[in-house]
Amino acid sequence: MPGAEERVLRRRIGSVQNTKKITRAMELIAATRVVKAQQRARAAKPYAQKITQVIEDLSAAGASVKHPLLEQVENPTEVAIVLITSDRGLCGAYNAGVIKAAERELDAARNEGAGYKLVLVGSKGRDYFNFRNFDIHADFEGISDTPTYEDARKVAEVVTDLFENTPVDRVQLIYTEFISVGSQKPTVRRFLPLQSMQSVGESGDAKAVADVEFEPSPEGVLSSLLPRYVEARLFSALLESAASEHANRQRAMKAATDNAEELIIKLTRKMNQVRQDAITTEIMEIIGGAEAMAAGADDDNDPTQAELERIA
Amino acid sequence: MTMTVELVSPEEIAYEGVAKTIIARTVGGGDIAFQEGHVPFIGTLAVWEVKLYDEAGQTTTFAVHRGFVEVAGSHVIILSDMAERSDEIDIDRARAAKASAESAVAANDEDEEAVTKLQRARVRLHVSGAEPLV
Numbered sequence: 001m002p003g004a005e006e007r008v009l010r011r012r013i014g015s016v017q018n019t020k021k022i023t024r025a026m027e028l029i030a031a032t033r034v035v036k037a038q039q040r041a042r043a044a045k046p047y048a049q050k051i052t053q054v055i056e057d058l059s060a061a062g063a064s065v066k067h068p069l070l071e072q073v074e075n076p077t078e079v080a081i082v083l084i085t086s087d088r089g090l091c092g093a094y095n096a097g098v099i100k101a102a103e104r105e106l107d108a109a110r111n112e113g114a115g116y117k118l119v120l121v122g123s124k125g126r127d128y129f130n131f132r133n134f135d136i137h138a139d140f141e142g143i144s145d146t147p148t149y150e151d152a153r154k155v156a157e158v159v160t161d162l163f164e165n166t167p168v169d170r171v172q173l174i175y176t177e178f179i180s181v182g183s184q185k186p187t188v189r190r191f192l193p194l195q196s197m198q199s200v201g202e203s204g205d206a207k208a209v210a211d212v213e214f215e216p217s218p219e220g221v222l223s224s225l226l227p228r229y230v231e232a233r234l235f236s237a238l239l240e241s242a243a244s245e246h247a248n249r250q251r252a253m254k255a256a257t258d259n260a261e262e263l264i265i266k267l268t269r270k271m272n273q274v275r276q277d278a279i280t281t282e283i284m285e286i287i288g289g290a291e292a293m294a295a296g297a298d299d300d301n302d303p304t305q306a307e308l309e310r311i312a
Numbered sequence: 313m314t315m316t317v318e319l320v321s322p323e324e325i326a327y328e329g330v331a332k333t334i335i336a337r338t339v340g341g342g343d344i345a346f347q348e349g350h351v352p353f354i355g356t357l358a359v360w361e362v363k364l365y366d367e368a369g370q371t372t373t374f375a376v377h378r379g380f381v382e383v384a385g386s387h388v389i390i391l392s393d394m395a396e397r398s399d400e401i402d403i404d405r406a407r408a409a410k411a412s413a414e415s416a417v418a419a420n421d422e423d424e425e426a427v428t429k430l431q432r433a434r435v436r437l438h439v440s441g442a443e444p445l446v
Contacts, residue, residue, distance in 0.1 A: 043324045050320050050389050054382050058354060149322040149393065215338040215355030224339075224356050225380060228391070235322055 009271035020260035027253035037243035061212040076169035078115040084175040084241040085122035092252035097186040152235035175237040176244035184244035326395040331364040353383040375439040401440040409433040
């Protein structure tokens with residue numbers, strides 16, 4: 001019959017084993033999803049590249065680069081921060097990394113004497129800032145896992161509206177860059193005003209200016225192109241974040257599974273030791289009992305007993 | 313005398329290939345055809361169809377929902393929020409979308425989103441050959 005301590009250990013091993021099963025399953029799920037997310041991120045690249053190319057061609061062809069989305073302001077009165085976090089936990093330091101970066105941006109804005117507007121994607125970021133009584137302008141839930149272009153459009157609409165119709169003069173985008181399965185890093189990007197284009201427009205590569213036809217007009221094309229560009233950039237940030245989230249979850253769950261395995265080994269050793277101790281004690285007790293009985297049955301053969309009698 | 317064509321949507325490359333003639337419709341500009349030697353061109357696309365004719369005269373039709381077309385040399389790039397090939401369109405879904413958009417427009421004809429939706433559904437049905445566009 002196992003002793004009390006052994007029973008406790010046995011139960012703990014059982015529960016760690018169950019946890020291990022769960023973390024293992026989550027690890028495998030995350031592993032397949034990271035591949036899918038990576039493929040989606042890759043599939044979205046051509047569009048972003050092409051749209052950038054068209055814009056470059058457009059400004060090279062001499063379209064005047066005057067658009068609300070391109071307006072630069074030196075000292076912003078308000079800064080909008082777009083933060084992409086996950087909806088679910090158990091993904092290691094994924095959310096902590098971007099949230100920390102967001103707090104740094106908030107501090108920076110405060111030091112410049114600027115106000116802030118928060119646009120949060122993912123419930124983790126929302127919960128964090130909600131709990132700390134920050135003023136949240138908008139939050140989106142349920143899109144960070146597998147973002148669609150439609151989702152990106154919704155977020156872009158809110159952000160563009162903030163930039164064009166409120167005192168917000170700058171938008172910072174904070175997301176997790178997916179470098180490889182083994183490496184992702186929280187990244188802060190200037191989202192609006194669109195910067196890259198400004199420089200393209202100013203440098204004014206004049207070689208192609210000559211004879212590009214526009215329909216309806218260079219400005220008309222630009223003004224419908226820029227919002228698309230904003231959406232495409234946001235979309236690729238969402239996709240990269242999703243891939244990063246899954247990669248982080250896979251790593252965290254692998255670590256948890258490994259830990260569980262180690263814990264099981266340790267606990268099993270402890271349990272075996274305890275069981276052996278219990279058996280040894282039991283054997284000692286039996287031997288002791290048997291000896292005592294043998295001594296009672298045969299007094300004469302017992303040298304100690306004889307000795308004692310002799311002395312007495 | 314062919315042109316290379318790329319049809320790219322935000323989520324994927326919908327089509328990559330060669331064509332002799334490409335016909336698209338631009339916003340406010342009507343239909344426009346491109347063949348090799350066309351001047352460089354950048355335009356915004358309407359919610360309409362894009363037709364590709366290959367050298368044998370075969371056509372491939374796509375429904376595009378806004379976007380851009382850029383022609384540079386013998387290369388055509390079509391960027392669109394959505395690009396669906398005629399045989400990939402789910403006719404039942406398009407019919408349902410059309411019905412719901414129609415009722416939304418009937419309720420409020422200034423609802424821009426519904427109007428675009430209706431146009432999309434119509435173009436989808438037209439491209440798939442289920443219902444001609446009136």
